[in-house]
Amino acid sequence: MSDVFSSIAGGLAVAATPANLWYCFLGALVGTLIGVLPGLGPIATMAMLLPLTYYLEPTGALIMLAGIYYGAQYGGSTTAILMRLPGESSSVVTCLDGYEMARQGRAGTALATAALASFLAGTVTTVLIAFFSPALTAAAQRFGPAEYFCLMALGLVAAIVFAQGSLLKSIGMILVGLLLGLVGADVNTGLDRFTFGVPELRDGVGIAALSMGVFGIAEIVLNLARPQQEGERAQPVSALRLTAADWKAAWPAALRGTGIGALLGILPGGSAMMASFASYSTEKKLSASPERFGHGAIEGVAGPEAANNAGAQASFIPMLALGIPGNSVMAMMAGAMLIHGIAPSPNLASAQPQLFWGLIASMWLGNAMLLVINLPLIGLWVRLLRVPYRMMFPAILLFCCIGIYSVNNSVFEVAMLALFGVAGIVLMLLDCPLAPLVLAFILGPALEENLRRAMLISNGDLQIFASPICIGLLVATGALLLMILIPSFRRTRAQISEE
């Protein structure tokens, strides 16, 4: 126990150095900015900034990238409340009651609720990460290849179950992702697979080109071709104050939201958006007067806003503790680590305690900074929305091109960016979810390696999958698969997809 506290203190010392504080602030600021701007998400932004972090010290780089992710969760709520324009997919739910509150002249209350709920969630989740990760890391020391295989299989199944839209499409996208992950020289034999004689492909498909293409470039094209989402005119900001009744209604909802968000965030394949939807429907079910929801219920702001922030931060747990990125944003974080020669693994905490604890401590500092960045500066963020897209998209495009090129100084990677951009557009128009694809792409190579290693160790004996940990993980996987068969779960899933 005291170990954790001394580690946190050490982490705070790392995070509070002027340089790291600056990167934390920068990340939170950029995160808020892209959270406010619709059409530019955290994944694309992180992919764009990834090459630049090459020039930073690794701890500072990761602190900044993390700040972008949770900062975007804060920023997204501002425009959702004031203009009914979700800046981020995870703040879609906040539009429902947040904008209603703003129309009733309670915009300030809604904004303060969102910011305070996010801060509460951020604080609780940071503590959770600090206590949970070492325990998980300790458990992971007993993990062999078979256990890793089961864990990753669980992650992929979770991604299928929790993805939106058609199940078959999610399965197909997982398989396409696995296939993309197979491209390159085989680790065990050195045989080139699916490289088509292109030497650049021997190292595999680049994660930056893939994620930037399917998320960033595809988004640009669809924005250009789609009628621009016109938000309502911004509602005036009233006093940032909560009455006693507001507090009473909001804090239990925020706490519940934090719990839901943390749970869904830890799950591989979970996301901040799912967490906010789950929290909203929970609050509506628990409420004594569910008819108020959609007409400015403060619980409908506090719960989901806490949930998406908690979800965003909790998704760091599997990555930091087990070295397994649970969603595509974490994959970008893993990519950033790899750029600095740090392999994400359960040994991260013992091998790089400065980085591990510094990053965790920075999250709490970042959340405190976000409170300051968001509340007094709201007017500035709203004004930013007036920058027309025709000025914004060339800048985004240039950043993507230069960013990709500078990863390896490779022209080939830039061409891949165009290819994945087109692929992303086609898949989006076919309603195929892209997050499972990227997740499978990341987990695929490790999945194969661990499976083959497990089989090698056990000499082909399937008994190796009979360890208690494996059985637990496989049971969890089976339970997730069974959930799809439960009619009420299917209905909820379809409902969420529709909304």
Added chain:
Amino acid sequence: MQDQGEPRSAVVAEAEFEPQAGGSDVLAGLLFATLGLVALWGGWAYPAGSSLDMGPGYLPRLVCGALVLTGIVMVCRNLRSRSLRLPTLPMRAMGCVAAAILLFAVLVERAGLFVACLVCVLTAALGDPLTRWREVPVVAVVFAGVAALLFGYLLKLPIRIWPL
């Protein structure tokens, strides 16, 4: 462009590409199945080994097989029930943005960062129905200049900046 200044919604009204619920299943299924078959064919030579001693071709075959199967199931389930309506691709935006990226790739090592950025912005502007053509050259020069300054001189990326 003649549609300068019109609201975006009016311009794109003709280019509605809202995906069709059932039709997209058939198309996605066909895509998955084709991809699986092509990869199966391309990876046929990789030794598969056995489930006890997996070769480099084992997982590829498994994945491709599952992909083909998924695709076929998707096509069969939706073939009769719904009409097949293709979601139309936003050809203009897609073509221009892809061309802009490829031109950047071609030019960046041959003509330097400044020219590559300039051409990239100008090409991408062709894909935006709301482009203002008096504004674009200025935007392109400014962005290219900022990029050259930021990446070339401030961050000192090892990139060629000028054509000469």
